[in-house]
Structure formats: structure tokens, C-alpha cells
Amino acid sequence: MSGIRDYQAVVGEQLIEEIHDLARELKGCRVQHINSTFIGGGVAEILKRLVPMMQEAGLEVRWDVIKGSEEFYRVTKTFHNAFHGVPVQISPGMLDTYRWISRENYDLVDPRADFVILHDQQPLGLAEIRPDHPGRWLWYCHIDPVDVDQTVWNFLSPWAGRCDAAIYHIPAYARNLGHRQYFMPPAIDPLAEKNREVSPGEVASVMERLGIPVDLPLVVQISRFDRLKDPLGVIQVFRLVRREVPCRLVLAGGGATDDPEGIQVLQEVHQEAANDPDIFILELPPTSNLEINVLQRVAAVVIQKSVREGFGLTVTEAMWKSRPVVASPVGGITVQLIHGETGLAAATSEEMARAVVMILRDPALGEKLGQNAREHVKKNFTLPIYLKRWLELLKTEQGYPYGQKPDLAEMPVVAEVTTGPGSAS
Structure with missing residues (x-):
């Protein structure tokens, strides 16, 4: 510590x-x-x-x-x-x-x-x-x-x-x-296992262990399997994006001991994914800090399609790692993600898909958003x-x-x- x-x-x-x-x-x-x-x-x-x-x-x-x-x-x-x-x-x-x-x-x-x-x-x-x-x-x-x-x-x-x-x-x-x-x-704790800098060797080891290829851009959402995080909507967004740009989706998260609905939501996510080979659904234990760190760092775009959000620390984590974020403009996300400066806000599935495509097609935009995002977290969160x-x-x-x-x-x-x-x- x-x-x-x-x-x-x-x-x-x-x-x-x-x-x-x-x-x-x-x-x-x-x-x-x-x-x-x-x-x-x-x-x-x-x-x-x-x-x-x-x-x-x-x-x-x-x-x-x-x-x-x-x-x-x-x-x-x-x-x-x-x-x-x-x-x-x-x-x-x-x-x-x-x-x-x-x-x-x-x-x-x-x-x-x-x-x-x-x-x-x-x-x-x-x-x-x-x-x-x-x-x-x-x-x-x-x-x-x-x-x-x-x-x-x-x-x-x-x-x-x-x-x-x-x-x-x-x-x-x-x-x-x-x-x-x-x-x-x-x-967030910038020195914690979930947010510290990682080596190329650690990245390669984690991605191999998770079985996720990196030959295509990865669109990533890290969240509890909760309907308020709209994981089914994330899959719909991904399918719209994939029509425009080849990519893969990673939906990773876990549950909490005080949330009895998580198992049911995870089952619904698997049903919606329908064994799509480009969709990776990871149920991670609470100790998976390095894995989450690596997944956020390798993401071409991190998304957060929350219906409601108290604050959204997964957004903060991704911004700290200089990743471009596309998120719903709800709750505490609104003081983190300043549209066009520290990320892109998207209220609907169609808007979110267009924003993700924009970043995937313009790496310079993603880099600028990511750099601004890290600075914003450094000053505030x-x-x-x-x-x-x-x-x-x-x-x-x-x-x-x-x-x-x-x-x-x-x-x-x-x-x-x-x-x-x-x-x-």
C-alpha cells in the first residue's frame, strides 16, 4: 500500500x-x-x-x-x-x-x-x-x-x-x-494495481491468459453486470460500429455481495451475444485489478453506456490511462467527460456508435482526447x-x-x- x-x-x-x-x-x-x-x-x-x-x-x-x-x-x-x-x-x-x-x-x-x-x-x-x-x-x-x-x-x-x-x-x-x-x-488511486503503469510483457501475458487477440481494435466496457450499465445496449452499439470498422468487443466485470441481480444480468448478456466470436464476455473476480488495468490500456476506445451513474469510476480509470472515452452524459460522468475535450458524450446507441467510429478512424483525435482526459483526472480525481x-x-x-x-x-x-x-x- x-x-x-x-x-x-x-x-x-x-x-x-x-x-x-x-x-x-x-x-x-x-x-x-x-x-x-x-x-x-x-x-x-x-x-x-x-x-x-x-x-x-x-x-x-x-x-x-x-x-x-x-x-x-x-x-x-x-x-x-x-x-x-x-x-x-x-x-x-x-x-x-x-x-x-x-x-x-x-x-x-x-x-x-x-x-x-x-x-x-x-x-x-x-x-x-x-x-x-x-x-x-x-x-x-x-x-x-x-x-x-x-x-x-x-x-x-x-x-x-x-x-x-x-x-x-x-x-x-x-x-x-x-x-x-x-x-x-x-x-481513483493512481498507484494502485488497477491504475499503475504496466510493462509490455505484462500486457502480452494478460491478454494471452484472457484469450483475447489484439489484431483488431478493441472496444471495451468495464462494469458490474448491472442493467443500469446497459450491457445489452453495449452489444447493440458494437454491432453498429462493426458495420463500419472491423473491431472486437470486450465486456468485462463482476458482481458485488450486495447485488443479487448480477447473475441474471450476466445470463442475459450471454444470450444477447449469441456466441459471437468477436464478443468477449469476462466475469472477473474482485482481485482482477491487473487484468482491468491492461484491458483499459489496450482499448482503442473505452465506452460507458450507463443509463444512470452515481459517478462512474471506470470512466475515471480509463481517462487516467489516457484512453479516449465515449460515455452517456449522465450523473457524475458529466463532470468528468467534457464533450470534445476529455472525451465524447453520446446519449443514444446510434450517437455512441458514431462517436466510436469517429475515434477508430481518427487516431489523432483519440490521442488528443486521451491526453486531455488524463490531465483532467490528475487535477480533480x-x-x-x-x-x-x-x-x-x-x-x-x-x-x-x-x-x-x-x-x-x-x-x-x-x-x-x-x-x-x-x-x-
Whole structure:
């Protein structure tokens, strides 16, 4: 695991010093992160890198996962879909299951924590005990709540409102629950196995092991097998592209322990591919970081055809690797992919196919987009920047009297994203 100083070559000495200055003011602060899984999904990946860095900075940090039944995870997956505007049916029994499992996990909360951070909707029910806890509670909403189903929101929002503040990836996600709001996008670890530089020998070895030939351009999407990532639509896009330019498609991803729908979606993807020899469907275990790294680096184009997206760290990863990206202009992708500068935005399958063809036919365009994309990630979405934003947020939150609600005129605290690859950081 890389230390804070190891990132100086990426972000510069000044930012590293700012992190250490902030950390000294928070030394000994007790922080508890709670989510729904240690493995699989963006939140687990973020915490895996963030928690050790917070600990190195001098904070006392622990990471805990709620324990739930298979039925509980079916309920929370339904809530997840409901947040993204998918029509759902919510029964009284589902709400009872959520309440029951939440109560079963009350003892998970550290009674001495200065900060309890609930990630997404799965552990939100723990906020029932907020009034009897001496620390400050933050709800970090990593998913897009703009079109959340009203029944689900009416059920969950009272718990979110019990927290002292909420954190959203972008201002468009704000729910105005009467408490403080922070806007903080996530980040990737540029030195992690998934994002580090790789040698030509490693590339050749991985591609041979995966059985993917490289004699034709590769169009790649890396994502969980989830309907919100539209893998069936990706196959349709590929077939439109292949009519114009010979190429192959790689659809690679895995599942998460809190997502019971993944197996069914993977089966649907195989059916849609119909044994097409130019389509490679890879179900990768959570430890496949080098494989994902290599697949993104060898891609002629990386696509992300999400229907909805909380942020889209797979887009960030590809941009860091200087790859041209074509993605749906949804959610957090919109602050990463600036159309015509750091990638190409495409709202429909036909638009996406045309954009991919354009890049495949114009390598210079792909190179320019890729270079701009890397610079944009470097200025905004790397782990040290994320750590600094966290320290700033915790310090700011400490400055409010315990339990104080904000004045209605108080402006939310925003972790700003620079507007383009050439902007000042």
C-alpha cells in the first residue's frame, strides 16, 4: 500500500504538505465508515484505499460492514434501482425487513466515534440511534437520487435527515434535507494495481491468459453486470460500429455481495451475444485489478453506456490511462467527460456508435482526447486530492456546535471540480 508521500510525483509537494497540515489538526479524531460490503462495487473500492490513508494521516479510522440476510440485500437492491428512477414495487414486508436488519446492526456503531459515516442507503437505518450518540453523523450518497421513487424516499429520508450533514458527488444530487450539504466526487488511486503503469510483457501475458487477440481494435466496457450499465445496449452499439470498422468487443466485470441481480444480468448478456466470436464476455473476480488495468490500456476506445451513474469510476480509470472515452452524459460522468475535450458524450446507441467510429478512424483525435482526459483526472480525481477534501470536510464539520442545524442562507461547502483540462486547480 502506497504512503501519502509516494503521491508527490503525481500531485506535487504543495498538496502533500497541505494534507499533513490538515491532518495535524485532526490527529486522533475517531472516524467510522459503514457500508454494505468489503468486496465489489465503487464504495468498497474507495474505502479500501481511503481508510489506510486516513489512518496514516493520524486519524483513528475503522471500516465496518452491516450484516444482512439475502432478503435484506434484495430489498436494498430494489431501493438502489428506485434511486435511479427504475419503476419498483415496494411492499410493507420489504420495509419491515429493512427496519429489522437495521435494528440488528445497531451494536455495530462505535459509541466513541467522533464521526459516523453511512455510505449509501443500505446502512441508513442505523441513523435511528443518532440522537443518543455523541458523534457527528454524515450520510454519503454515492448514487444519483434525482429521480428517486417517492415511496422509497419518504421511507428513507427521515433517517437521512437525522444525520448532521449529507455528502453528494455533485450539486445536482442535493436533496435539501434541512442539514448541511457537501459536494465531493470520489477518486481513483493512481498507484494502485488497477491504475499503475504496466510493462509490455505484462500486457502480452494478460491478454494471452484472457484469450483475447489484439489484431483488431478493441472496444471495451468495464462494469458490474448491472442493467443500469446497459450491457445489452453495449452489444447493440458494437454491432453498429462493426458495420463500419472491423473491431472486437470486450465486456468485462463482476458482481458485488450486495447485488443479487448480477447473475441474471450476466445470463442475459450471454444470450444477447449469441456466441459471437468477436464478443468477449469476462466475469472477473474482485482481485482482477491487473487484468482491468491492461484491458483499459489496450482499448482503442473505452465506452460507458450507463443509463444512470452515481459517478462512474471506470470512466475515471480509463481517462487516467489516457484512453479516449465515449460515455452517456449522465450523473457524475458529466463532470468528468467534457464533450470534445476529455472525451465524447453520446446519449443514444446510434450517437455512441458514431462517436466510436469517429475515434477508430481518427487516431489523432483519440490521442488528443486521451491526453486531455488524463490531465483532467490528475487535477480533480486522484486519491490525495480526495483525502485532502475529506480532511477539509471533517475539520469544517467539527467547527459547528454539536447538533446545530444550518441557517437557511448558509451556502453548502463544495469541493470544486475544475472545468477543463487546461484550468487552474
